Amino acid sequence: MKRAAAVTLKGNPVDLKGRALKVGDDAPEFKLQDNSLADITLASSAGKIRIIATIPSLDTSVCALETKRFNDEAKNLPNVEVLVVSMDLPFGAKRWCGAEGVETIKTLSAHRCTDFGNDYGVLISGGPLDRCLARAIFVVDGAGKVTHVEYVSEISQHPNYEAALAAAK
Numbered sequence: 013m014k015r016a017a018a019v020t021l022k023g024n025p026v027d028l029k030g031r032a033l034k035v036g037d038d039a040p041e042f043k044l045q046d047n048s049l050a051d052i053t054l055a056s057s058a059g060k061i062r063i064i065a066t067i068p069s070l071d072t073s074v075c076a077l078e079t080k081r082f083n084d085e086a087k088n089l090p091n092v093e094v095l096v097v098s099m100d101l102p103f104g105a106k107r108w109c110g111a112e113g114v115e116t117i118k119t120l121s122a123h124r125c126t127d128f129g130n131d132y133g134v135l136i137s138g139g140p141l142d143r144c145l146a147r148a149i150f151v152v153d154g155a156g157k158v159t160h161v162e163y164v165s166e167i168s169q170h171p172n173y174e175a176a177l178a179a180a181k
Contacts, residue, residue, distance in 0.1 A: 017133060017163030019146050026167065027137045028146055030130035033161050039064075039152040040131035044097060044120040047106035052120055054156065057093040061180050062152040065096045065171070066134045066145040070108045070119065074147075074168060079114060085177055086116040091154075092180050099123050099144050133163070147171060151179040 017032040018025070033039070039062075041054050054062070065082060067075040079096050086094045094117035098105070105119040122128040122145065129135025134146040149171045151160035160179030164171050 019163055019165055019167055021139065021141060021167045024139070026139060026141070026146065028133055029126070029135040029137050030133040032133045032163060033150065033158050035158055035161055037158045039150065039156050039158050042128045042131065044122055044128060045102045045124065046118055046120055047102050047109060049102055052118065054152070058156070059154045061092045061154060063092060063094045063176055063180050064150040064152060065094070066132065066148045067096060067098045068141050068144040068147065068167065069098055070100050070105055074170060076112070078170060079117070079119065080112060081173060083114045083116045085173070089180060093118070095120055097122055097128065097145060149176045151176060
């Protein structure tokens with residue numbers, strides 16, 4: 013089993029739990045909460061291409077810009093569902109989405125347990141972002157296979173949007 017990806021936060025190494033996913037892996041199933049407190053699973057969007065973006069928190073500048081960018085891009089991606097996952101509580105995510113006009117994508121909360129973070133290799137262990145999720149992008153096809161992976165090497169930086177969007181088309 014390959015260990016989690018190597019990432020940094022402002023140049024300092026970050027310990028991630030779980031294993032790093034790679035292209036060709038089966039995407040791990042999950043159960044996360046949406047802004048209405050409903051359970052959302054990977055199977056909820058079976059048959060669609062999924063862009064799963066993990067972020068530390070909607071209340072940080074890079075995460076906010078990333079989420080808004082995917083919200084804008086999703087309008088031009090038929091049969092693609094964009095899921096932005098953080099440890100933010102659903103109440104806070106709902107407030108944030110309303111204030112920012114984010115309506116095209118789903119923001120999901122992994123606050124109930126750390127399984128999602130472990131299974132996707134993005135759970136931060138220790139340091140100032142302990143129990144938050146690292147910045148990563150996964151594209152999953154309609155059958156549940158991972159077709160694109162990016163563990164952003166520096167958490168405070170943006171992902172490669174173009175590569176993720178190309179993989180989803």
